[in-house]
Amino acid sequence: MAAESKGDQPDDQQNVSEDHRLYWRKNLQLIAILLFIWAFVSFGLGLAFADSLHGILAPLPGTPLGFWFAQQGSIFTFVILIWVYAWRMNKLDDEYFSNGDE
Amino acid sequence: MEIQQWTAILVGASFLLYIVIALKSRANSTGEFYVAGGHVPPLANGMATAADWMSAASFISMAGLISFSGFDGSVYLMGWTGGYVLLALLLAPYLRKFGKFTVPDFIGERYYSQTARVVAVVCAIFVSFTYVAGQMRGVGLVFSRFLEVDITSGVMIGMAIVFMYAVLGGMKGITYTQVAQYCVLIFAFMVPAIFISIHVADWAIPQIGFGMDSPGQGTSLLQRLNGLHEELGFSSYTRGGGNTLNLIAITFALMAGTAGLPHVIIRFYTVPRVRDARTSAGWALLFIAILYTTAPAVAVFARTNLIDTVYTEGQFQSHESMPEWFKAWEGTGLIRHEDHNGDGLVQYVGAAAVDGEGQPIRNELTIDRDIMVLANPEIAGLPNWVIGLVAAGGLAAALSTAAGLLLVVSTSFSHDLLRKWLKPDLSDRQELMAARIAAGVAVCFAGYLGINPPGFVGEVVAFAFGLAAASFFPAIFMGIFTKRMNREGAIAGMVVGLVFTAGYIVYFRFLHPELDNPENWWWGISPKGIGSVGMCFNFMVAGIVRSLTADPPDEVVEMVEQIRIPEKP
Numbered sequence: 323m324a325a326e327s328k329g330d331q332p333d334d335q336q337n338v339s340e341d342h343r344l345y346w347r348k349n350l351q352l353i354a355i356l357l358f359i360w361a362f363v364s365f366g367l368g369l370a371f372a373d374s375l376h377g378i379l380a381p382l383p384g385t386p387l388g389f390w391f392a393q394q395g396s397i398f399t400f401v402i403l404i405w406v407y408a409w410r411m412n413k414l415d416d417e418y419f420s421n422g423d424e
Numbered sequence: 425m426e427i428q429q430w431t432a433i434l435v436g437a438s439f440l441l442y443i444v445i446a447l448k449s450r451a452n453s454t455g456e457f458y459v460a461g462g463h464v465p466p467l468a469n470g471m472a473t474a475a476d477w478m479s480a481a482s483f484i485s486m487a488g489l490i491s492f493s494g495f496d497g498s499v500y501l502m503g504w505t506g507g508y509v510l511l512a513l514l515l516a517p518y519l520r521k522f523g524k525f526t527v528p529d530f531i532g533e534r535y536y537s538q539t540a541r542v543v544a545v546v547c548a549i550f551v552s553f554t555y556v557a558g559q560m561r562g563v564g565l566v567f568s569r570f571l572e573v574d575i576t577s578g579v580m581i582g583m584a585i586v587f588m589y590a591v592l593g594g595m596k597g598i599t600y601t602q603v604a605q606y607c608v609l610i611f612a613f614m615v616p617a618i619f620i621s622i623h624v625a626d627w628a629i630p631q632i633g634f635g636m637d638s639p640g641q642g643t644s645l646l647q648r649l650n651g652l653h654e655e656l657g658f659s660s661y662t663r664g665g666g667n668t669l670n671l672i673a674i675t676f677a678l679m680a681g682t683a684g685l686p687h688v689i690i691r692f693y694t695v696p697r698v699r700d701a702r703t704s705a706g707w708a709l710l711f712i713a714i715l716y717t718t719a720p721a722v723a724v725f726a727r728t729n730l731i732d733t734v735y736t737e738g739q740f741q742s743h744e745s746m747p748e749w750f751k752a753w754e755g756t757g758l759i760r761h762e763d764h765n766g767d768g769l770v771q772y773v774g775a776a777a778v779d780g781e782g783q784p785i786r787n788e789l790t791i792d793r794d795i796m797v798l799a800n801p802e803i804a805g806l807p808n809w810v811i812g813l814v815a816a817g818g819l820a821a822a823l824s825t826a827a828g829l830l831l832v833v834s835t836s837f838s839h840d841l842l843r844k845w846l847k848p849d850l851s852d853r854q855e856l857m858a859a860r861i862a863a864g865v866a867v868c869f870a871g872y873l874g875i876n877p878p879g880f881v882g883e884v885v886a887f888a889f890g891l892a893a894a895s896f897f898p899a900i901f902m903g904i905f906t907k908r909m910n911r912e913g914a915i916a917g918m919v920v921g922l923v924f925t926a927g928y929i930v931y932f933r934f935l936h937p938e939l940d941n942p943e944n945w946w947w948g949i950s951p952k953g954i955g956s957v958g959m960c961f962n963f964m965v966a967g968i969v970r971s972l973t974a975d976p977p978d979e980v981v982e983m984v985e986q987i988r989i990p991e992k993p
Contacts, residue, residue: 346988353513360509364502365672369664372495376663382635384644389662392498393490393720394631397505397713404512404709408702411517415699415990 345418352410356403363399368392430812431570438608438816439585442601442823446589449597454856457594458525458835464599464694470707472602473691475609475824477504477682477708478715479555480562483609483821486716488796491723491730494653494661498720499671503678505709505716510683510897512705516692518904520701521987525693526832527686527896528840534903535911536980538845543918545840547895548686551888552829552836553870555687559826560874563819569756569798570815576875582823583871590827590834591863595694598827605820610714612817616801616810617718620725623804630721645724652731655738657777657785661727667942673953680959681889684896687828690835698990726796729803731772734789740769749802758792830870834863887929890951894921894958902966907984909966912973917966925958 367375372388380387385394451457464472482504490497522530527548532541560579567578589597617630625633625645638645649661659665682688691708692701733750734741743761753759761770764786772789779785798818801810838859843850850858895918902909902917929951932940942948949957975981 342985342989349988356509356513360506364506364675368498368502369671369675370668372664379644382632384637384646385635386646386662389495389498389646390635392495393501394717396502397717400505400509401706401709401713403509404702404706407513408699408706411702412699419990419992 341418345414348414349411352407356407359399360403363391364396368396425808427808427811428571430809431815432812434809434812434816435571435819438604438820441604441608442585443588445601445604446593446597449589449593449600451592451594451596451856454525454839454852454859456596457856457859458831458839459690459693460594460596460599462523462694462696464696466695466700466704467707468599468603469691469695469700469704470711471606472599472694473688473704473708474711474715475602475606475820476691476828477688477712477825478609478821479825480559480818480822482715482719483613484562484566484797484818485794487719487722487726487800488793490720491727491796492791492793494659495664496666496671497723498664499674499678501716501720503675504682505712506675507679507682508705508709508712510679511688511692512702512709514904515683515689515900516701516705517698517990518987519689519900520692520695521698521989521991522983523693525690525839526835527689527900528836529844530903531896531899531914532840532844534980534983535899535914536977537911537915540899540911540915540918541840541844543915543922544896544899545836547891547922548836548840549833551685551892552687552832553873554888556826556829556833556866556870557873559822559829560870562822563826564874565794566798566815566818566822570812579871579874582819582826582874583867586823586827586830587864587867590830590867591860594859594863595690595831598831599694601827602824605824606711608820609817609824610711612813612820613715613797614718615813616804616806617722619806619810620729620800620804621721624725624728630718630725634721634724645728649724649728649731652728652735653774656731656735656773658774659776661724667948670942670945670948670950670953673949673956675953677893677953677955677959678889680893680897681891681955684892684900685888686892686896687825687832689896689900690832691828722797722800726800726803729800730791730796733803734770734772740771742768743770744768746770747803749799752802753795753799758795760790762788762790764788826870830863830866833866834859837862887926890925890929890955890958891922893955894925894962898959898962898966902963904984904987907981908970908975910970910973910976913966913968913970916969917962920965921958921962924961925955928954928958 367388368391372392375388376386378387379385381390455461486500489500519530524530524533528541528544531544532538560582563582564575564578567573567581568575571578589601618628621627621630621633625636626639627633627636634645636644638648641648646662653659653661664671692704695701695704733747743763750759754761770789771785771787773785773787777785798814801814838855842858843855898921899914899918902914932945932951940951
């Protein structure tokens with residue numbers, strides 16, 4: 323099987339080092355922050371508060387803010403969230419797992 | 425040139441392209457057949473994921489759905505995109521690190537159980553088949569409307585194309601055809617959208633155009649549309665009417681369902697490294713967002729154009745004065761005018777419409793919402809080649825999704841059922857042959873469903889999302905984020921989530937459709953959103969059962985440790 327060997331890392335050390343723990347904690351913190359924003363723009367601005375935001379015309383002169391978040395803004399935010407996560411985590415990977423040292 | 429000639433040329437050219445790609449990318453091993461050898465660059469995988477994900481429903485139906493439901497249609501826009509955030513942050517990188525071939529692979533190994541694997545296989549096959557039936561139907565519809573081929577031949581042609589690249593190339597063939605299909609479908613969606621935006625709003629970017637002032641009206645497009653809605657007795661376009669809790673539940677079920685759908689997850693096994701899984705999720709959602717943020721703009725333009733056609737300067741227009749496209753679609757039965765009061769006018773009104781004396785007015789016009797995207801270029805008077813392009817785009821969307829789903833079905837048979845369960849001594853070559861045969865049989869079965877569609881395809885799609893949300897998503901999530909989640913907890917959670925969600929949907933949609941209204945729904949949550957509740961039950965039951973049963977073995981805990989960290993550079 324061609325692809326199988328890619329995921330397996332038999333030479334990895336068996337015990338979880340302090341670095342792994344720290345890496346994982348930073349990952350969880352980042353996920354928590356980004357998912358909070360994710361829920362806030364979609365369930366919050368886009369749905370729960372959409373009616374109260376109906377009178378505000380933004381960011382385009384003709385769109386009620388809640389409606390805009392529900393049909394445009396939340397989607398733009400989702401794209402940004404994924405890229406921020408990819409960028410931060412790929413950097414974190416380099417910090418913790420570059421040069422083969424753990 | 426006529427519409428039909430243009431359509432034939434553009435559809436033919438796109439099919440030729442797919443066949444060439446299919447012949448160039450044949451799979452020679454199971455690794456290539458299942459996950460394209462794990463060599464797909466993140467950008468290409470992003471495009472392939474976008475085409476895989478955006479189905480005939482996204483391309484053909486979604487803008488129409490939003491056009492007719494206004495604000496309430498937002499649940500689909502957010503639900504079908506927000507799921508990628510869950511996928512990118514919570515599932516994709518870890519599943520890539522795990523690095524096997526299928527979703528049942530992960531569930532089976534993480535929960536050290538054949539039972540868990542088989543439950544996952546059954547769900548994966550069920551979800552994929554319900555979905556694929558709708559795609560083949562979409563293929564048939566496009567053929568019959570634009571090429572005047574009957575639906576059966578249309579589906580057969582579509583099947584033949586999918587057969588070529590799915591059976592020969594497996595994931596490798598599918599991936600590169602999907603890249604081509606993404607380009608075709610996004611071009612086909614954007615060209616008419618930009619034309620219409622310029623036409624209606626004087627802006628070339630639809631995302632901006634629909635929020636600006638309506639040229640020569642002194643008011644914004646959306647305000648004008650809201651005004652028309654009020655005059656005609658429809659509910660406000662930009663304001664929600666529904667119960668907010670229900671809207672949140674539907675959105676969340678669609679998000680978690682999206683993140684849990686096997687044909688989407690499997691795409692992230694095809695990239696070389698964990699970091700590529702993250703960036704390819706970013707590309708995927710970017711490519712999806714181009715269509716998903718354009719669709720609501722198209723919806724507003726289409727709605728305004730439609731109302732302007734039948735209701736001009738405060739007057740309903742006569743049936744004789746209706747334009748060519750109106751009569752063409754009447755011929756297909758997808759637009760219907762019933763002149764109840766015999767005055768020859770097309771009265772298109774909502775439930776709250778009243779005349780000068782306060783008497784209710786009867787609506788006389790029924791429009792199938794699926795025609796909005798297909799009819800839009802004609803409504804806006806765009807050139808014939810644009811209409812042919814839309815047909816090619818619709819086919820690209822349907823075929824790419826169908827292929828991805830069929831691959832999940834074939835992999836589930838050859839890998840999860842045969843190799844990992846019934847016949848573990850299968851050689852790689854035999855397994856590859858089994859995968860090809862399974863793909864071939866699945867294509868034929870999907871074609872059969874496309875020609876003889878079960879009457880409840882639409883209903884069953886709600887099922888697919890609900891079930892994925894209530895079973896796969898929590899099981900995979902807990903498998904990664906809680907080291908101590910064990911076999912008993914995960915299986916109990918999946919079974920409870922599945923039974924509850926399926927039971928609720930079957931009860932309201934099939935057994936007692938007459939009770940299917942907000943008064944009878946639990947907590948006011950419709951069957952579309954019940955997957956969210958099923959998911960909560962899954963989490964709760966899994967947690968309780970886990971605390972009462974034995975911890976998972978050390979090897980499994982070690983495996984979880986390993987999937988949490990990236991591979992060495």
